[in-house]
Amino acid sequence: MRIYILHIATLLLLNFTTFGTPWIKKANFGGVGRHRAVGIAIANKGYMGLGHVNGTGVDISYKDWWQYDPASDTWTQKANYPVNNHGAVSFATSTRGYVGGGSALSNEFYEYNPITNTWSPIAPCLISPGDTQGFSVNEKGYVYQTNQLAEYDPNNNIWTMKTPAPVSFGSWSCSFSNNSSGFIKSGTNFYEYKPANDSWMQRATFPGLMSNGSSAFGRDGKGYVTCGYVGGLSIVTNEVWEFDPGSNEWKYICEFPGTSRRFPVAFSINGKGYFGTGTNGINLNDFWSFDFDPLETNENSEFSIYTYPNPVTSELIIKTGAPLLSNNCKLTLFNLSGEKISEFDLNEETQTIENLEYINGIHIYTIHNDERIITTGKILFE
Numbered sequence: 001m002r003i004y005i006l007h008i009a010t011l012l013l014l015n016f017t018t019f020g021t022p023w024i025k026k027a028n029f030g031g032v033g034r035h036r037a038v039g040i041a042i043a044n045k046g047y048m049g050l051g052h053v054n055g056t057g058v059d060i061s062y063k064d065w066w067q068y069d070p071a072s073d074t075w076t077q078k079a080n081y082p083v084n085n086h087g088a089v090s091f092a093t094s095t096r097g098y099v100g101g102g103s104a105l106s107n108e109f110y111e112y113n114p115i116t117n118t119w120s121p122i123a124p125c126l127i128s129p130g131d132t133q134g135f136s137v138n139e140k141g142y143v144y145q146t147n148q149l150a151e152y153d154p155n156n157n158i159w160t161m162k163t164p165a166p167v168s169f170g171s172w173s174c175s176f177s178n179n180s181s182g183f184i185k186s187g188t189n190f191y192e193y194k195p196a197n198d199s200w201m202q203r204a205t206f207p208g209l210m211s212n213g214s215s216a217f218g219r220d221g222k223g224y225v226t227c228g229y230v231g232g233l234s235i236v237t238n239e240v241w242e243f244d245p246g247s248n249e250w251k252y253i254c255e256f257p258g259t260s261r262r263f264p265v266a267f268s269i270n271g272k273g274y275f276g277t278g279t280n281g282i283n284l285n286d287f288w289s290f291d292f293d294p295l296e297t298n299e300n301s302e303f304s305i306y307t308y309p310n311p312v313t314s315e316l317i318i319k320t321g322a323p324l325l326s327n328n329c330k331l332t333l334f335n336l337s338g339e340k341i342s343e344f345d346l347n348e349e350t351q352t353i354e355n356l357e358y359i360n361g362i363h364i365y366t367i368h369n370d371e372r373i374i375t376t377g378k379i380l381f382e
Contacts, residue, residue, distance in 0.1 A: 032283070049065035052103075225240070
């Protein structure tokens with residue numbers, strides 16, 4: 001038997017809202033299930049709509065537009081988008097939303113005003129984007145297609161072409177932004193765009209399973225990529241990955257606890273991520289929040305957890321700090337369906353787990369005590 005450790009975790013004391021996951025199920029999206037929709041956040045509200053269903057062979061696109069209020073966990077239908085559309089591209093500033101391109105439009109974009117609940121046409125984009133995820137930085141919007149990048153300035157209603165990307169981004173790619181940059185994931189390619197000097201930088205290769213069809217959102221300066229398809233459309237995953245621009249590192253966070261899917265929608269409001277819709281052959285309208293905040297720690301609780309060697313031929317070794325050994329610390333293994341497979345007590349600072357021959361395939365592990373989940377990761381047993 002051989003064990004490959006796919007994740008080596010540095011300790012994060014996480015305030016998980018449910019055991020083993022930072023996800024909370026929220027009120028279902030107000031419209032019917034769909035995929036290739038769009039979603040944005042304006043101020044302290046979220047907005048989702050458009051998209052399509054095509055499982056029967058008939059392509060039905062939508063133009064309904066819904067507002068989500070996190071304070072009340074409620075959806076309210078707003079003014080319809082001007083045309084039925086799917087695969088559209090969206091971005092938002094602090095006061096307005098912008099949606100365009102996609103299956104029904106070429107380079108036409110519309111501005112949404114949440115105060116007046118109205119849509120208005122803006123200047124035509126200089127490219128015709130579709131099936132990509134736009135982003136915004138410093139009150140300007142960015143859309144891309146292949147290696148082309150266009151910037152929209154709402155103050156002057158002007159589009160400007162920017163420096164082309166070093167690679168061509170495929171359809172169904174995703175993006176997120178922080179206060180200074182935009183980040184685009186396409187397959188394993190991952191690039192940062194810096195508007196301040198109109199430049200591109202290649203970042204750490206994406207290590208997860210998702211080829212494309214994922215959604216992404218930014219929060220607290222980091223980015224999160226969730227779900228998507230693996231190779232072809234028929235295989236979907238529920239992986240959740242975090243990217244830290246400061247360290248240029250990807251970290252596996254957890255399995256999304258809902259249905260695996262492709263073509264979902266995601267955005268963030270006030271430091272929380274929000275995620276919903278998509279399809280796995282069945283169009284979904286569930287909606288979730290994501291809150292992954294470390295607890296405050298003190299000097300005595302700052303230590304690391306290591307699982308090694310990598311690969312392992314016959315045994316899994318776990319090295320922990322002494323503070324872990326209180327409060328009934330355990331390692332629990334789950335399969336990808338979330339079923340508990342086995343559990344082991346951790347009562348030594350360096351502990352060897354043997355006789356794991358009965359476990360095969362990819363499994364999720366959590367290291368936890370009576371108070372909290374301490375870390376989580378993924379292991380492949382062969």
